[in-house]
Amino acid sequence: MTVINKEKCVGCKTCMKYCTVDAIHYLPEERKCYVDQSRCTECYVCVRQKVCPVGAIETVELDGFFKQFQHVMSDPVENHGVTGVTGRGTEEVKTNDVSGRVKKGFAGFSIDMGRPGLGVFLRDAEKVAMAMAEAGLVFEPPETTPLSALMTDMKTGKLDDACLDYHLLSVIIEGSCTLDKMSDVFRALQKVEKEIDTVFSVGLILRVDENGENPILSELDALGIPQPHRGKVNVGLGRPLSTL
């Protein structure tokens, strides 16, 4: 847990501009800064960058599984304990040429909850996950995506109640559905986006033809979703190559 040692803090407010989610505040009556523990994501930017001129920012032990989960998801230097992957612990499209995780005939979704930069309470991640599950999304298992480890029901996307008030810099909801259900999942996202107090960035993962295209993208037009101009292209050089 990240804290500001009041004995050392000189109230210069330097640290406030280095908080990724505005969780450091100033108490005028004490002339000290403090960390709002309900919003701090344990990203450790203020710690790693040594931003305090008097070394008042300190870490204390992260007590409990959810606190450690919060830190690992918010600090890309850490490896996720189960998936073994740095960042937010997922491989999504980046090794799809070898893993065959998203196959032909399927649409993969990677929903970056809290991104860009606002952070996410897990209660909002749960709302989005449950809406997508109801529309036909099947989540990646806990072995390959961290959020699933918090689910008490993999079919509905329900998270452990004890984790819902934790605030993370971001966490990814990952899963896939058959192409015939893709539009239903998008409609669920269009509905639930109005019910949350943060943002999410939407990634759609598809197998593509030799020109890097997939005609299913035309379905986005009917949904009022602009055609993508950016993409993360797996160029198929991994071996053994998955043909799934």
Place this chain on the structure above:
Amino acid sequence: MTHSLHRSGDIESQKRDFNWFMYQTKGVNDKNIRDKALEFIATAEAWHSENWGDVKTGPLTQYSSEEIRKNISDKSRIRGVFTSKEQVIGFLKDIKAKDLGMSVVITGVLSEVLPACREAGVTPHSVNYSLGVWGNKSRLPDDDTLSITTMCGHHMIPPKFVEDVQKQVDNGKLTAEEGAKKLSNFCYCGIFNQIRCAEILNIVSEKKKRDAAGA
């Protein structure tokens, strides 16, 4: 982790912004990756990758090539930046010829990346498409700030720090290049495009000057 996918800002500017990645697959080719990682780095350096790094050490803007190479382990993730399609083509051609068997990803504007793949003779396998930001966007920073913070997809770059650097550039206390380097050091992965960042800082500064002169 989709930390390079959702960059924002002027499309023409994004067309000069590419990320390259080498990835190992858990349980398949994730052991003893060091020699292959060094081959990727050598190839990227041959094509003058403007920034690159390994999250386990940090970015080239902050650490020497030797320091980053020294710390490579099986947990490393090697990735970096190109600013032209020609670099991407050359890099892909050389990596394909080396046949290292590791997954390779290029992120960028599709109208640039897909033709680059064709010219390099590689066949895209799958694509993660960015479909933008959804939800309650009322608390997001302004577009100029976002175009910089989204270059570190893990969001290690605080918006208020961007505003602070921008002010220092506006006031002549920092050059845009110096400001961009300060910001790039917060992105441990090495995928922050400090060249594009300096361009954005300059554009914003110039606009403010024009607005002030016209006011």
